[in-house]
Amino acid sequence: MSVREIVALGTASQVPTRLRNHNGYFLRWDDEGFLFDPGEGTQRQMAFATLAASALNRVCVTHFHGDHCLGLSGIIQRASLDRLPHPLYVHFPASGMQYFERLRFASIYHPAAEIVPCPIEERDELVVVADTPAYTLYAHALVHGVPTVGYRLEEKSGRRFLPEKLAAAKIHGPMVGELARQGFVERDGVRITADEVSTFRPGTVVAFVMDTRPCKGALALARDADILVMEATYTAEDQQLANEHGHSSAADAARTAREANAKKLAITHFSQRYASTEQHVRDAKAIFDDTVALHDLDHIQIPRRR
Ligand SMILES: [Zn+2]
Ligand SMILES: [Zn+2]
Structure with a gap:
């Protein structure tokens, strides 16, 4: 049977640490590979996870803060170097086109891969950004102070x-x-x-909610998700900082998972101020029990619905 799993390539927020790379989440979904938010160092993390560039079909950028996109240049150049045999679709908020173009042509290389830019209108509703016989990929605007979208991958029901x-x-x-x-x-x-x-078999749902305050967009993306991957930059004790900086605490992520009726929560994007994520997990589990804190190179299997 084909594999569905998430591989955490990086779980830091603004500043990478010795243990945590900038963001990066690879989603293996049957025959396709999705890369969410390639932060700086993503190529190397892919090597540690034994992921080839040829495994990538879509790159989904939530926003153009560096910890979510500085690795895009390397990924695009690598796609050319490896002569990717299929197109690489790159989804990103439309208002960030200038950043996408700069990253795409950040340095000298010979473009040999088919890179397909797919700008997304940042709307306060679920918008379809890709639709195939197997799945629909949606985006929804989030609330982070700069144009940001989250993603929801929904398997077609059967x-x-x-x-x-x-x-x-x-x-x-x-x-x-x-x-x-x-x-x-x-x-x-x-x-x-x-x-x-x-009988009717609903499709499996995976939601990626990166930098945002808790908001209705996060809820729409996470609705009934089998797994919600969500940023939890701060602990509940530092809730004030989360509010001020347009981020979520672990408690915010847990409340989102609970309200959206998600089945599992994976928290990530931890501030470098914390030596461990034990408190994040305690905060979250008090609200939503099925929570895990991601470490770099963790694999999470995605169960199929029956
Ligand atoms: Zn971030
Ligand atoms: Zn950000």
Whole structure:
């Protein structure tokens, strides 16, 4: 079965530390690879995670603060160096086009990869930024003092065939595939529809909410998500700093996960002022129990919905 997982490439905020790189989150989603917020040093972190540039199909930038985008130049140049055999789509807030262009051409190289800029209108509603037969990728504006968007990847819903009902209808082997494709099969002159022998299977949802105050955009992105990756720069004790700087505390992230009915919360983007994330985890778990604090190079498996 194909793999779905998140690999944390960097979990620091503004200043990288000896233990935490600038941001970077690789999402392996079946045959595709998404890279969220390539901060400085992302290429090297990819090497530590044994991720090749060829694994990337989409780069999703939330905003153009350096800790979320300074690695974009390296990723784009690497795509050329490695002669990426497919296009690399780069999603980013439209008002940051000048920063994207500068990063794209930050130094001398021979452009050989197909880089597809996909600017996103920063709107206060979910907007579709990519739609494929397998998934829809949405963005929503966040509240951070500079134009920022969060992302939501939603698998297309489908159906799950019920073995006992298939058996009762004497449908097996290639007939199941035929039923899935055309929605019905004929058996002994009787027409059996897919609806009669299956149930609805909602798609898996992953949400990335980086720099923001808690806001309705964060909630919309995280609604019913199987996993919410959210910034938690500060502890509850430093809530005032979070409010002043347009960030979230661990408690804010936990409240977002709880209100949005997310199933799991992974907090990240920790300020360098903290030697450990134990307090962040305590703050969050008091509100939303299924919380983990990300470390660089952590892997989180994404369960499939049944
Ligand atoms: Zn940041
Ligand atoms: Zn920021």
